[in-house]
Amino acid sequence: MLKKKSFKGILMLSMIAVLVFAAACGNNANGGNTNTGTATNAPTNNAATNDPAEEEVKLSGEIKVDGSSTVFPLTEAAAEEFNKEHPDVRVPVGVSGTGGGFKQFCAGEIAIADASRPIKDEEATACKDAGVEYTELTVAFDGLSVVVSKDNDFIDHLTVEELNKIFVTGSTVATWKDVRDTFPAEPIVMFSPGADSGTYDYFNEAILDKAGIRNDKAISFSEDDNALVQGVSGSKFGIGYFGFAYYEENQDKLKVVPVDGGTGAITPSNETIKDGTYAPLSRPLLIYVNNKELERPEVKEFAKYYINNIGALAGEVGYVALPDEQYAAEAAKIQ
Amino acid sequence: MNIFQDANRKQIADRRRTDWLLHILFVVATSIGVIALCALIIDILIDGISRLQPDLFTNFPSRKADGSGMKSALVGTIYMLLIMAPVSFIFGVGAAIYLEEYAKKGRFTRLIQLNISTLAGVPSIVYGILGLALFVRLLALDRSLIAGALTMTLLVLPIIIVSAQEAIRAVPKSRRDASFALGATKWQTVSRSVMPSALPGVLTGVILAMSRAIGETAPLVMIGALTYVAFLPNGITDSFTVIPIQVYNWLSKPQLEFKELAASGIIVLLVLLLLMNFSAILLRNKYQKNV
Incomplete structure (x- = not known):
């Protein structure tokens, strides 16, 4: 008897659990819908009556964001701060990569796409075919710095060709002398972020013409930027590269190499990254906002908040803010 | 006589030595796993114990390591379990009962059997792709809790079916015969005679499959469980995140403090796993006494 009861009990329990869950979720789904309903309605009323108390409107709803892992820290920071003012707006952020983000964006699945490069033609076509119109907003700059050890006294600059x-795949360069005749004949020790990182992708594109990085015993890879800093600072004839913010944090241990992209050697700094002279190793980071979603008050508010506040947050998460007037220009796009 | 005895003694000594060597070898083989586990746990405890504070459970993730927590991930994992457990129990055990008790043994059931065994060994990312196509896109469930839970259910179903089948098969045929002899129907036999004695094994299988599921990341990454989620899901159609994804996210951050957070996240996951496995043992013992 006991045995029979226990099996049936468990069967009943699991079935009840399913039912309760279904019921609970049904209710919640309705609740969610009504919420978004009021959110969309309230501001229209305000606009009609020209109520100046727009700040008072309690925004709610969900703003889905996905895309580049490079832009992720920026969006995460913006979402976190935005939530402090509008706790009812949910901003889930994913990291499917820039391409993955655009795929969802053009299918209308997400409101905002994070991108570490401008949208490609075929992606733009896909968006157009699906009837998705968008606004492109530049939110910050990302600079890559090439670094050597503090003890390195022979490098004053390197050209993009050098x-x-x-670093390029199949390279036969073994000593510094192979790079430039005036350099000593000491073996080069190389450090690079791993192939999974956006930093590597970016370096591959800007410097290596997408040919890929060499992979032999002269080079060490690490996903951990701290390990790269330690590696380069610890070897006199070492060289490595990573995000500019990382160099900034470790200025006492590292020497940054000015890079000549054809217009003279430029040292990376907030200014040279900002005004674009530190080419080709500085790039703009962007977000793309679906125009239809932008009509929702919470999305518009979030986009505005993003542009107005990201300048202050950019440095904190390791990127370089745009000039103020450019933020003003970006903000004007979504007025 | 003497010579024969000496040879015999040598032979015995040789055998003893072989025995002793193999003994050592087996102890080493056993301890490799234990040592690896201990090293892992100690390493993680050293890194993560300092972050194992109430903040970790009450705060949402943040870009700043201090005050960053995994509330949404923990709740997401528990919700997913709550959906997954009953669904996979009903479907998994149901399939096992059908295959063992109802289905006629033939080419068709053997084909199904082969399929299930194969599915149990399919890499989890493949289930992610299936979940993405089926639940997220086709059924338009979006990147929701229910889509994630159903994908995970698919992942654990074959494991549950196989273990439940084994448990059912282990029930002696005489029990069924006795039941049938009393005039019981098939369902009466299954529900009152076979299942009660198979239940400990079935439950252990289910719980172990669940604990595999909560550690899985790949399928959820595939269907797009999100990385930054600073809210709790209100219903099954909401976005969510789970502990392994939160840990992965923390590990990918450059600041050292996030590594500690990741370690403490792993501790929480390990504790959750141990609790589940422990409850599997408790359940099994409880029901075994009843049989």
């Missing part, structure tokens, strides 16, 4: 020669 960097390519050092």
Whole structure:
């Protein structure tokens, strides 16, 4: 008897659990719908009556964001701060990569796409075919810095060609002398972020012409930027590269190499990254907002908040803010 | 006589030595797993114990390591379990009962059997792709809790079916015969005679499959469980995140403090796993006494 009861009990229990869950979720789903309903209605009323108390409107709803892992820290920071003012707006952020983000964006699945490069033509076509119109907003700059050890006294600058020669796949460069005749004949020790990182992708594109990085015993890879900093600072003839913010944090241990992209050697700094002279190793980071979603008050408010506040947050998460007037120009796009 | 005895003694000594060597070898083989586990746990405890504070459970993730928590991930994992457990129990055990008790043994059931065994060994990412196509896109469930839970259900179903089948098969045929002899129907036999004695094994299988599911990341990454989620899901159609994804996210951050957070996240996951496995043992013992 006991046995029979226990089996049936468990069967009943699990069935009840399913039912309760279904019921609970049904209710909640309705609740969610009514919420978004009021959110969309309230501001229209305000606009009609020209109520100046727009700040008072309690925004709610969900703003789905996905895309580049490079832009993720920015969006995460913006979402976190935005939530402090509008706790009822949910901003889930994913990291499917820039391409993955655009795929969802053009299918209308998400409201905002994070991108570490401008939208490609075929992606733009896909969006157009699906009837998705969007607004492109530049939110910050990302700069890559090439670094050597503090003890390195022979490097004053490197050209893009020399960097390519050092790092490109199949490279035969073994000593610094192979790079430039005036350099000592000491073996180069190379450090690079791993192939999974956006930093590597970016370096591959800007310096290596997408040919890929060499992979032999002269080079060490690490996903941990701290390990790269330690590696380069600890070897006199070492060279490595990573995000500019990382160099900034470790200025006492590292020497940054000015890079000559054809217009003279430029040292990376907030200014040279901001005004674009530190080419080709600085790039803008963007977000794309679906125009239809932008009509929702919470999305518009979030986009505005993003542009107005990201300048202050950019430095904190390791990127370089745009000039103020550019933020003003970006903000004007979504007025 | 003497010579024969000496040879015999040598032979015995040789055998003893072989025995002793193999003994050592087996102890080493056993301890590798234990040592690896201990090293892992100690390493993680050293890194993560300092972050194992109430903040970790009450705060949402943040870009700042201090005050960053995994409330949404923990709740997401528990919700997913709550959906997954009953669904996979009903479907998994149901399939096992059908295959063992009802289905006629033939080419068709053997084909199904082969399929299920194969599915149990399919890499989890493949289930992610299936979940993405079926639940997220086709059924338009979006990147929701229910889509994630159903994908995970698919992942654990074959494991549950196989273990439940084994448990059912272990019930002696005489029990069924006795039941049938009393005039019981098939369902009466299954529900009152076979299942009660198979239940400990079935439950252990289910719980172990669940604990595999909560550690899985790949399928959920595939269907797009999100990385930054600073809210709790209100219903099954809401976005969510789970502990392994939160840990992965923390590990990918450059700041050292996030590594500690990741370690403490792993501790929480391990504790959750141990609790589940422990409850599997408790359940099994409880029901075994009843049989």
